[in-house]
Amino acid sequence: xxxxxxxxxxxxxxxxxxxxxxxxxxxxxxxxxxxxxxxxxxxxxxxxxxxxxxxxxxxxxxxxxxxxxxxxxxxxxxxxxxxxxxxxxxxxxxxxxxxxxxxxxxxxxxxxxxxxxxxxxxxxxxxxxxxxxxxxxxxxxxxxxxxxxxxxxxxxxxxxxxxxxxxxxxxxxxxxxxxxxxxxxxxxxxxxxxxxxxxxxxxxxxxxxxxxxxxxxxxxxxxxxxxxxxxxxxxxxxxxxxxxxxxxxxxxxxxxxxxxxxxxxxxxxxxxxxxxxxxxxxxxxxxxxxxxxxxxxxxxxxxxxxxxxxxxxxxxxxxxxxxxxxxxxxxxxxxxxxxxxxxxxxxxxxxxxxxxxxxxxxxxxxxxxxxxxxxxxxxxxxxxxxxxxxxxxxxxxxxxxxxxxxxxxxxxxxxxxxxxxxxxxxxxxxxxxxxxxxxxxxxxxxxxxxxxxxxxxxxxxxxxxxxxxxxxxxxxxxxxxxxxxxxxxxxxxxxxxxxxxxxxxxxxxxxxxxxxxxxxxxxxxxxxxxxxxxxxxxxxxxxxxxxxxxxxxxxxx
Numbered sequence: 001x002x003x004x005x006x007x008x009x010x011x012x013x014x015x016x017x018x019x020x021x022x023x024x025x026x027x028x029x030x031x032x033x034x035x036x037x038x039x040x041x042x043x044x045x046x047x048x049x050x051x052x053x054x055x056x057x058x059x060x061x062x063x064x065x066x067x068x069x070x071x072x073x074x075x076x077x078x079x080x081x082x083x084x085x086x087x088x089x090x091x092x093x094x095x096x097x098x099x100x101x102x103x104x105x106x107x108x109x110x111x112x113x114x115x116x117x118x119x120x121x122x123x124x125x126x127x128x129x130x131x132x133x134x135x136x137x138x139x140x141x142x143x144x145x146x147x148x149x150x151x152x153x154x155x156x157x158x159x160x161x162x163x164x165x166x167x168x169x170x171x172x173x174x175x176x177x178x179x180x181x182x183x184x185x186x187x188x189x190x191x192x193x194x195x196x197x198x199x200x201x202x203x204x205x206x207x208x209x210x211x212x213x214x215x216x217x218x219x220x221x222x223x224x225x226x227x228x229x230x231x232x233x234x235x236x237x238x239x240x241x242x243x244x245x246x247x248x249x250x251x252x253x254x255x256x257x258x259x260x261x262x263x264x265x266x267x268x269x270x271x272x273x274x275x276x277x278x279x280x281x282x283x284x285x286x287x288x289x290x291x292x293x294x295x296x297x298x299x300x301x302x303x304x305x306x307x308x309x310x311x312x313x314x315x316x317x318x319x320x321x322x323x324x325x326x327x328x329x330x331x332x333x334x335x336x337x338x339x340x341x342x343x344x345x346x347x348x349x350x351x352x353x354x355x356x357x358x359x360x361x362x363x364x365x366x367x368x369x370x371x372x373x374x375x376x377x378x379x380x381x382x383x384x385x386x387x388x389x390x391x392x393x394x395x396x397x398x399x400x401x402x403x404x405x406x407x408x409x410x411x412x413x414x415x416x417x418x419x420x421x422x423x424x425x426x427x428x429x430x431x432x433x434x435x436x437x438x439x440x441x442x443x444x445x446x447x448x449x450x451x452x453x454x455x456x457x458x459x460x461x462x463x464x465x466x467x468x469x470x471x472x473x474x475x476x477x478x479x480x481x482x483x484x485x486x487x488x489x490x491x492x493x494x495x496x497x498x499x500x501x502x503x504x505x506x507x508x509x510x511x512x513x514x515x516x517x518x519x520x521x522x523x524x525x526x527x528x529x530x531x532x533x534x535x536x537x538x539x540x541x542x543x544x545x546x547x548x549x550x551x552x553x554x555x556x557x
Contacts, residue, residue, distance in 0.1 A: 017047070017185055017186065019187045020044045020045045020188050021045075021187050021188065021191065021360060022049070022185045022189075022190040023046065023047065023048045023190075023193055024049055024198075025049075025195060025198070026050035026055045026128060026144065028128060028131070028350050028353070029331040029349040029350060029352055030193030030332065030353060032073050032350040032353030032357070033193065034046050034138075034353075034357075035074075036357035036358065037360065037361055038139060041364070042138065042139065046140045047140070047141045048140060049143045049148050050142065050143065050145070050146070051146065051148070051549075051551070052144060052145070052549070052552075053144060053145050054129075054145075055129055056128045056132075057552065057554055059125035059557060060124070060222070060308045060310040061346065061557070062124075062224070062343060063122060063258075063266070064089060064119045064256075065120050065121075065124070065347070066342075066346065067120055068347040068351070069349070072350075072354060074134065083130055084122050084126035084130055085121075086120075087120060087121045087237055087259075088117075088120055088237060089116040089120070090117075090237030091235065092239050093107075093239065094110065094114075094241050095240070095242045095244075096242070096405075097255075098244060099292075102242060102292075102294060111416050113392070113415065113419065114342060119239075122260055122261070123556040124557070125555070125556055125557045126556050143164075146549075147545035148164055148194075150200075151204060152186065154327075154370060156370075157326065158370045158371070159204075159328040160190075160370060161186035161187050162200065163183065164182040164183045164185070165182050165547060165548055167182070167547055169475060169547075171473075171475060188370060189360050192204065192331065192334050193331050193334060193349075195333045196336075197313075197533050199543060201330055201334040204325060205321050210321035213322070214318065214319055214322075215319045215430045218315035218316075218319055219272075219311050219312060219313060219314055219315075219434055219531075220252075220271060220272045220273055220312040220314045221271050221273060221502070221504065222268055222269075222309065223270075224308055224557060225267050225463075226266055226305045227299055227302045227303065227305060228263050228264050228303050229264075229265050231263050233298055234259055234265070236261075237259065237260075238257070238258070240256065240257040240258075241255065242254050242256075243404055243408060245289075246285050246288045246289055246292075247285060247404070249403040249405055250276065250404075251271065251280065252275070252399050253282075253285075254269070255268065255270075255289050255295070256270075256343065264305075265299075268286075270343070272314060273314075273531065273534055274437045275437065277438075277439065278438050278439065278441050278444060278496050278501075280502075281449065282501075282504060283309075283463075283504040284447075284449040287450075287458060288449060288457070290456050290457055300455075300456070304466065305466070306466050307464070307467050308554055309504035309527055310529050311529050311530040311534055312345075313336035313337070315336050316389050316395075317389040318393060318427060318428075318429065320336050320337070320389070323356075324373050324374055324377040326371060327370040327371070329356050329360075329377075331349070331352045331353050333349060335352060337351075337385055339389060339392055341395040342392070347388075348388060352385055355379060359379065391415060392418070394423065395415065397430055398414065400431065401431075434535055435534065435536060436537070438498060460504065460505060464506060464525050467505075467527050467553075468554070468555070469505070469524070469551060470551075471523060471526070471547070472547050472550060473524055477523045478543065478544050478545060478546035479526065479542075479544075480541065480542045481521075482542065483538075484519065487519050487538075487540055490537065490538050490540075491536065492517060492519070494537075497510040499532060499536065502531050502532070505527045507532070508520070527551065527552045528552060
């Protein structure tokens with residue numbers, strides 16, 4: 001008998017555990033919230049549930065980290081020999097790239113907030129691995145390998161916790177011998193720190209209409225590799241960003257190269273997901289970017305060590321939804337606190353976790369439970385987070401409206417104005433959700449991407465191999481297509497199957513079988529980037545968590 005045939009009453013009961021605070025996600029915001037809660041009140045019971053096989057396994061970021069959040073959470077982190085952030089930025093370069101060269105954008109014309117010299121380069125995954133034991137030493141319980149799959153509500157409609165997913169369900173929905181019911185983790189308050197496009201956060205935004213007074217959410221896809229390069233080419237502390245080639249002026253995005261420890265370079269590429277060409281492939285644009293003559297030479301003779309991809313929140317100040325609802329709140333990238341022009345969100349993620357923790361601790365101290373922490377919602381815009389995002393609120397809309405070259409000039413001008421306390425642009429709006437920006441394929445021509453050379457550029461499958469992605473194959477597909485006929489008549493027939501290209505892991509294929517192509521989902525390849533949940537032109541694909549512990553196992557991303 002399949003799970004679909006069983007009612008909730010027929011299933012064995014879930015084990016239930018009660019805490020003061022439940023936190024979903026062991027990223028920088030979730031761990032910061034947990035630590036701050038314990039700093040404020042050591043007697044509080046806190047649990048953090050994490051879908052990755054270990055803390056850090058699903059964490060991917062550039063990462064040049066503004067230490068503002070760490071300075072507040074762990075003031076002596078620089079003296080901690082175990083802290084993985086060892087490399088401070090020494091050189092900061094911005095370039096406008098063409099196919100054969102580039103032009104340096106002088107640092108002096110960049111707004112002060114764009115400078116990186118006080119920041120650190122490193123692996124955000126390793127930072128989370130370092131923070132987790134600090135949380136546990138304070139008494140926080142952390143459960144890796146358990147995916148939160150359901151929000152639990154009380155009889156008044158307030159959030160009372162979450163349930164983790166059942167384990168041991170076969171692809172056909174039947175229960176295997178290893179079947180185990182999920183757990184109920186109940187709390188007086190629940191904080192959702194799932195990252196960009198979190199599955200439960202998305203449900204909460206819809207249920208409580210948290211986005212009623214905000215702009216549409218906007219996203220990018222960030223692709224990243226870690227290389228170990230020739231020591232003679234390594235420039236420890238070097239930070240480099242490019243705009244322009246290989247993207248056209250209407251397609252937003254750019255590249256980064258960060259030189260840090262052990263002759264390693266983090267190289268990445270961001271493509272804004274409001275692009276209009278259905279034939280564009282962010283993965284292949286990334287691989288092509290590395291063939292630029294001034295970039296290729298950095299990697300010649302080097303070794304690629306890791307690969308991954310992740311959606312990035314890009315809506316900024318205008319797109320942040322209401323953060324609170326009865327029984328809980330959104331924190332970190334689940335709320336959308338990335339500063340897009342700076343390509344930084346860690347400081348705001350940690351800041352939001354601490355800010356929420358302070359208001360939750362105060363509410364618990366006053367004897368409250370399962371109500372709305374409106375104080376957190378009321379506080380964030382006047383906090384360091386709000387001030388950070390407000391200054392750059394027009395960068396993304398101006399780039400989208402005026403293209404990369406003019407948009408960059410206008411957004412730079414606006415950021416300078418905001419530094420001085422005013423703006424001639426007011427607050428610009430985002431046009432529409434990213435899924436509605438694709439043109440029909442008849443308006444474009446297929447893009448002939450260069451064949452990977454296996455030395456500098458690579459294919460998707462060899463890249464996914466480096467992400468250490470693993471899923472139990474005999475489990476239900478976690479990428480849900482609502483209407484398969486719509487997928488054929490629209491995604492395939494009108495848009496030429498862009499899922500095959502926007503996915504950076506080779507999950508989606510249109511297999512041509514005579515007159516009726518078949519939509520194939522290779523779910524075991526999924527790196528949990530969530531791009532399909534954002535970019536499918538009909539909103540027809542929904543990403544839900546697979547069995548806990550599945551997905552990428554990033555070692556140092």
